[in-house]
Amino acid sequence: MTGLPLEGVRVLDLTVVWAGPFGTMLLADMGAEVIRVENVNVWPTYTRGIMARPPKELAAQYLPWTLGYPDRDPGQRPWNRVSMFNAHARNKLSCTIDLTHPRGRELFWHLVPLCDIVYENNAPETMEKLGITYETLRAARPDIIYVQVPGYGATGPYRNYRALGVHLEGAVGHTLLRTYPDLDPSQTSAVYTGDYLAGAVGAFAALLALHYRRRTGRGQHIDLAQAENAIAMLFQAYMDYALNGRIQTSLGNRDPAAVQGCYPCREEGRDRWVVISIRTDEEWQGFCRALGDPDWAHDPKFADPARRRRHQDELDRHIADWTSQHTSYEVMHILQRHGVPAGAVMDAKDACEDPHLNARGFFQELHQEDCGTHRYPGLLWRYSRTPMSIRRGPVRLGEDNEYVYKELLGVSEEEYRTLEAQGLLGTDYAPHIP
Amino acid sequence: MVGALDDVRIIDLSQEIAGPFCTKLLADYGADVIKIEPPRGGDPARRWGPFKDDDPHPEKSGLFLYLNTNKRSVTLDIATPSGQRILRELVARADVLVEGFPPGTLAGWGLGYESLSRLNPRLVMTSITWFGQTGPYRDFKGSEIVLYAMGGEMYSTGIPDREPIKTALTSSQVQAGAMAAVATLGALLLARAEGLGQHVDLSMMEALCGGIDRRAPSLIGYQYTGEISPRAGGMGLRGYPAGVYPCQDGYIEIAGGAAHWDRIVRMMGEPEPLRDPKWTQPGAQTDPALYQEFLELFLAWTMSHPKREIWRLAQEARVLCAPLNTPADIYNDPHFNQRGFFTEVEHPAAGRHRMPGRPFVMSETPWQLQRPAPLLGEHTEEVLGELGYTREEILILAQTGVI
Numbered sequence: 001m002t003g004l005p006l007e008g009v010r011v012l013d014l015t016v017v018w019a020g021p022f023g024t025m026l027l028a029d030m031g032a033e034v035i036r037v038e039n040v041n042v043w044p045t046y047t048r049g050i051m052a053r054p055p056k057e058l059a060a061q062y063l064p065w066t067l068g069y070p071d072r073d074p075g076q077r078p079w080n081r082v083s084m085f086n087a088h089a090r091n092k093l094s095c096t097i098d099l100t101h102p103r104g105r106e107l108f109w110h111l112v113p114l115c116d117i118v119y120e121n122n123a124p125e126t127m128e129k130l131g132i133t134y135e136t137l138r139a140a141r142p143d144i145i146y147v148q149v150p151g152y153g154a155t156g157p158y159r160n161y162r163a164l165g166v167h168l169e170g171a172v173g174h175t176l177l178r179t180y181p182d183l184d185p186s187q188t189s190a191v192y193t194g195d196y197l198a199g200a201v202g203a204f205a206a207l208l209a210l211h212y213r214r215r216t217g218r219g220q221h222i223d224l225a226q227a228e229n230a231i232a233m234l235f236q237a238y239m240d241y242a243l244n245g246r247i248q249t250s251l252g253n254r255d256p257a258a259v260q261g262c263y264p265c266r267e268e269g270r271d272r273w274v275v276i277s278i279r280t281d282e283e284w285q286g287f288c289r290a291l292g293d294p295d296w297a298h299d300p301k302f303a304d305p306a307r308r309r310r311h312q313d314e315l316d317r318h319i320a321d322w323t324s325q326h327t328s329y330e331v332m333h334i335l336q337r338h339g340v341p342a343g344a345v346m347d348a349k350d351a352c353e354d355p356h357l358n359a360r361g362f363f364q365e366l367h368q369e370d371c372g373t374h375r376y377p378g379l380l381w382r383y384s385r386t387p388m389s390i391r392r393g394p395v396r397l398g399e400d401n402e403y404v405y406k407e408l409l410g411v412s413e414e415e416y417r418t419l420e421a422q423g424l425l426g427t428d429y430a431p432h433i434p
Numbered sequence: 435m436v437g438a439l440d441d442v443r444i445i446d447l448s449q450e451i452a453g454p455f456c457t458k459l460l461a462d463y464g465a466d467v468i469k470i471e472p473p474r475g476g477d478p479a480r481r482w483g484p485f486k487d488d489d490p491h492p493e494k495s496g497l498f499l500y501l502n503t504n505k506r507s508v509t510l511d512i513a514t515p516s517g518q519r520i521l522r523e524l525v526a527r528a529d530v531l532v533e534g535f536p537p538g539t540l541a542g543w544g545l546g547y548e549s550l551s552r553l554n555p556r557l558v559m560t561s562i563t564w565f566g567q568t569g570p571y572r573d574f575k576g577s578e579i580v581l582y583a584m585g586g587e588m589y590s591t592g593i594p595d596r597e598p599i600k601t602a603l604t605s606s607q608v609q610a611g612a613m614a615a616v617a618t619l620g621a622l623l624l625a626r627a628e629g630l631g632q633h634v635d636l637s638m639m640e641a642l643c644g645g646i647d648r649r650a651p652s653l654i655g656y657q658y659t660g661e662i663s664p665r666a667g668g669m670g671l672r673g674y675p676a677g678v679y680p681c682q683d684g685y686i687e688i689a690g691g692a693a694h695w696d697r698i699v700r701m702m703g704e705p706e707p708l709r710d711p712k713w714t715q716p717g718a719q720t721d722p723a724l725y726q727e728f729l730e731l732f733l734a735w736t737m738s739h740p741k742r743e744i745w746r747l748a749q750e751a752r753v754l755c756a757p758l759n760t761p762a763d764i765y766n767d768p769h770f771n772q773r774g775f776f777t778e779v780e781h782p783a784a785g786r787h788r789m790p791g792r793p794f795v796m797s798e799t800p801w802q803l804q805r806p807a808p809l810l811g812e813h814t815e816e817v818l819g820e821l822g823y824t825r826e827e828i829l830i831l832a833q834t835g836v837i
């Protein structure tokens with residue numbers, strides 16, 4: 001008994017890249033037994049890395065958040081060591097079943113009835129080619145919950161359109177709304193807000209369906225289009241168009257009603273920044289007090305929120321003059337003491353060493369056999385009575401093959417060895433995969 | 435029609451963005467969400483734009499109209515003893531309480547989790563705050579940009595010689611609000627199974643720090659390599675084309691690279707210069723001179739095609755690509771319209787409009803717009819009536835400032 005909300009719930013996880021796996025991670029954190037079904041003979045690009053076996057020199061050129069291998073070494077099994085995968089792989093199980101092989105498919109269909117939820121985020125035709133649809137799943141288990149999270153949804157003209165998160169951000173309007181206002185939209189980095197929201201809302205949908213199934217005994221199909229779901233993060237711009245026919249443009253770091261920005265701080269051999277928002281008179285007064293009531297702050301140009309916004313370029317120069325004399329943490333603490341919303345722009349080192357996150361015990365040390373021991377970001381919320389925990393580290397490819405094949409599917413030792421010898425299951429991607 | 439949560443009642447003390455987005459998700463799938471607003475002025479979000487016709491009327495805020503669909507609004511001054519007593523009555527009959535006050539505020543009114551759980555042991559109480567209920571920053575003030583700077587991956591968002599840049603609008607608060615809905619529903623499932631509720635402490639900073647939009651990957655990447663992810667353009671992927679390029683009527687986002695060179699060539703209609711074997715030789719994708727040569731050919735092609743046409747050609751060739759759209763493009767797009775994404779609303783103050791609809795389709799218990807966002811106090815009489823107050827008594831509460 002773990003006493004967690006999803007204890008006893010089993011999830012068959014066919015998710016790839018980020019939007020799907022982040023959702024099943026949340027279900028796993030809440031106690032579900034999430035079984036990733038992977039395939040040693042098919043390389044899922046962007047899931048367990050970009051290449052199965054990248055040369056060390058090449059891997060070193062990628063950003064730490066994509067191909068951050070421990071000590072910059074892809075190692076023996078790079079797919080178990082890669083930051084872009086290990087960020088969502090805790091608390092999960094992994095088995096490898098080759099769905100392109102008849103015996104693999106047979107075993108898959110023996111596994112389905114043992115699961116409560118099937119969760120995936122592939123293009124619909126990819127699943128259909130494998131014979132996986134809500135109808136076939138329901139035939140295997142009548143009260144199954146099928147959470148389908150494709151880029152553009154299970155129906156409609158774009159249902160099989162291919163996209164990574166960054167393309168969906170462009171398609172729904174996020175990219176144009178977050179550019180530097182004075183630069184071309186190519187001049188920024190990719191973000192994946194939609195992957196986050198698809199994960200959260202996908203997990204929410206799974207919970208809704210479970211609640212309804214507990215009430216009625218009925219399963220259901222969920223069609224979550226990542227693109228539609230991401231529009232919730234742009235709702236002000238959509239509502240402005242709906243109500244006024246206006247097309248909003250990017251404000252960068254500014255706010256429609258507050259004086260807000262990102263300001264440089266004193267160098268400490270690093271690139272340092274702080275963000276500040278001043279909305280109300282009270283916050284403005286607090287800000288002025290924090291700066292020792294400088295003369296320029298009494299200029300009538302800054303007398304009310306509207307004038308402060310009108311003269312923000314000038315105000316920003318004063319603010320930056322002050323912030324650049326301090327560290328980002330100093331500015332944050334000084335302004336917060338005076339009731340002004342301000343925060344250090346935390347790089348990864350700041351966050352890992354941050355007193356607040358550490359006082360709350362956010363990070364958790366975990367061991368994983370192919371990576372060693374590291375500190376990992378922890379749980380996304382706290383339950384007072386049934387605390388969640390990270391029960392195991394990022395799952396390795398095929399780590400739970402014995403459990404799934406032998407205990408769940410009742411495959412004999414002999415057949416298990418045969419399948420392994422035939423290369424239909426294992427813990428390594430097939431040698432021909434680069 | 436049935437809603438998945440039509441057996442769930444929620445008391446919603448939250449205001450502004452994150453909490454209301456959490457309870458919107460719950461209300462839109464059937465929960466009875468009773469939104470408690472301060473009698474004078476209501477939820478501050480009523481004062482935030484965009485407004486219909488730019489009229490800053492509390493019933494014309496597009497921000498409020500979006501975030502509060504399917505909820506009932508009750509005015510109640512919970513800073514008064516009578517307001518607190520009425521709230522306790524409401525909580526006694528509810529499954530969930532969602533709140534977003536600065537930590538300790540509710541306890542100061544005798545409405546903390548300890549006190550409310552004695553009244554209703556099955557209660558799930560979700561507290562959504564910038565920094566959580568404990569820790570050195572618990573009393574810090576927050577804002578969207580502060581949240582993204584401290585909890586999100588703002589540091590590496592942007593380009594190297596400029597300041598870090600936030601994501602659009604209030605996307606981080608929407609993410610945190612959605613996470614609060616997951617946490618709440620998980621606790622509710624357990625409360626139904628075991629008859630015991632609990633307190634959910636959601637720190638928006640942590641909800642982002644553990645998130646997949648590069649923050650958790652970047653923190654793990656740092657632990658693994660000792661390196662901080664810098665601000666870098668594009669996806670940080672190698673090969674070309676990759677990133678945003680101008681076209682005839684705007685911009686497209688596209689990803690190609692060595693592995694799919696044939697697809698890029700097919701998308702562009704097999705132009706002779708790109709069929710040369712030099713493009714697929716080892717090292718071609720990292721050769722700056724070759725990239726310049728490609729870029730000239732590629733831009734000549736993109737600038738002679740509109741973004742939707744490039745999108746279609748790319749998809750036919752199985753190239754990852756999308757146009758950079760505006761909301762107007764999506765409102766007029768056949769795909770989103772055929773799927774019935776937008777929903778028609780008739781609102782007494784803001785009039786008729788089409789708003790973005792369901793985040794996902796459920797086959798058995800579909801999303802429904804049963805009512806638009808409520809007018810301030812629209813359901814005060816109805817809800818107090820459910821508690822047994824007569825119309826005369828409600829009048830007394832109104833005249834004494836309780837409601």
